[in-house]
Amino acid sequence: MSTLKITPLVGLEIHVQLATRSKLFCNCTVEFGAKPNSRVCPVCLGMPGVLPVINKRALDLSIAVGLALNCRITRHSKWDRKSYYYPDLPKNYQISQYDLPLAHDGYFEIPSNGSMRRIRIRRAHIEEDAGKNIHDTPGCTLVDLNRAGTPLLEIVTEPDISSANEAHTFCTELQRLVTYLGVSEGSMQKGHMRFEPNINVIVEHSGVEYRTPIVEVKNLNSFRAVRSAIDYEISRQVAGWEADNDYVLGNRPNENRGWNDTRQVTEFQRPKEAAHDYRYFPDPDLVPVEIDDHWLQRIRSEVTEFPLARRGRFVAQYGLTDADADTIVSDRATADLFEAVLDTGAPVSIVSKQFVNIWLKIANARHTTMAQLGVDARRMGELASLVQVGTVSPTAANQIAERMPDTADTPEALANSMGLVQVQDIKAMEKWLDEVFAANERTVQDALTKPKKASGSIGFLRGQVMRVSGGKADPGLAGELIEERLKKMSE
């Protein structure tokens, strides 16, 4: 078995909850954590005689995703009923889109091993979510229908993904995209994104290719579970083929499996039902949707730059490192804020350093994002400019920034009141130098006698000057004065 070559084939079905206020076909509020069955009406209860009416915003948001995923938008689409047998959808069917999905034939590019890989999108269609079955109580199931009828977009990829890591990247990039577009809150905790990978492998043995049956892992709700389940399935299927060479597509059934997070294994659920078993048919209660050029154009103009493109632009246009660009683009509001700060005329080199080294840390310490610190672009720009012109040192800027979220004062006013305006007064500087030189004779000797250590020693002395000055010394001037004094001493 030494000549086995394994090629995983992974496709993803991803349910994204759309960020609407109300449900897909009725006026009930979409709300996480509301009292059970308090967001329910005759429509989502499946009462006879009710008439569902589509939520316009769900269409707008879905078209935006379709465009962002480079899909063709279906100009004439319709609604279908899909048979369903569980009490969390009491109509006995789910309203979905079968043969005319809203969007189809697109692609999404994701970073993989240092380059970009194109993953084809087969389709994206709108459907309603089911409610929640709770199985904690012995002998019965409790049902909460608050979630029933919540709008979802189901995105289906082609089996172009070739590893668990790549699937993980796809999912995180998609999360970033939908939150960027404002199409979904994308909260994993609230179950806004659920993943169902389809997995099989090509085993190549002695020049012959064998394909294992396709396994769909149902209902994963974390990125970590996506990665673990796919890794597990790849190993399981290869081992399955090694143990039984008849374990191939066509000879053994495709199956649905569930992920057991405690045991870190997938478990058999049932053989996969063929599509016709859902007995789809057009929903007579809902009229078709027709999308014209004008509508598409409106959505196109509302869709902003996508995160990956923006990250690339930040690197190219502002000279940011990949890591810094990644940090700043991680949420849209922060990226917008960064560009707004630059628009105030503040220098990009200092602003990017302050974003990554100062603002991010303050935001993390306060469990919020940089954009929500309550410091606007103008004040952030002023702080960067104070460093640029030398009014305050980078260290002092840090101290000022710490205070800024809690006050409306300008950074300059804070610098004054905190006594952090850099002292460029030679007399004061000389006094600090006297103190530092006296306290660090050995370092001074090193600087004078060991050329290899000179720059390190000077750096150390400058740091000490900054320390004894309480951050008030101008570090540039301090450096110059230290070098001057050393030169005089060596003469």
Next chain:
Amino acid sequence: MRHVALLARLKPDDEEVARLADELSAILAYMGRLDELDTTDVPPTAHAVPMVNVWREDKSSASLGVEVVLANAPQSQNGFFRVPKVL
């Protein structure tokens, strides 16, 4: 016939299966008469009414309230519907 019964979660006995199979065949044959029509120039349609783009704006309004929602339920518990064990 048995497959269709399974999908509908029905359990007809052998006698019923035989009778229903005959009836369904007759129904399908009757519907089959539609095949005689020439539909070459008729565009496919999914809906009986020539109407598109009927929608509502994304506004929410009050729901029924838990008590009313559960009023017709044979069993309920702590605000939930209570049904026989699923799975």
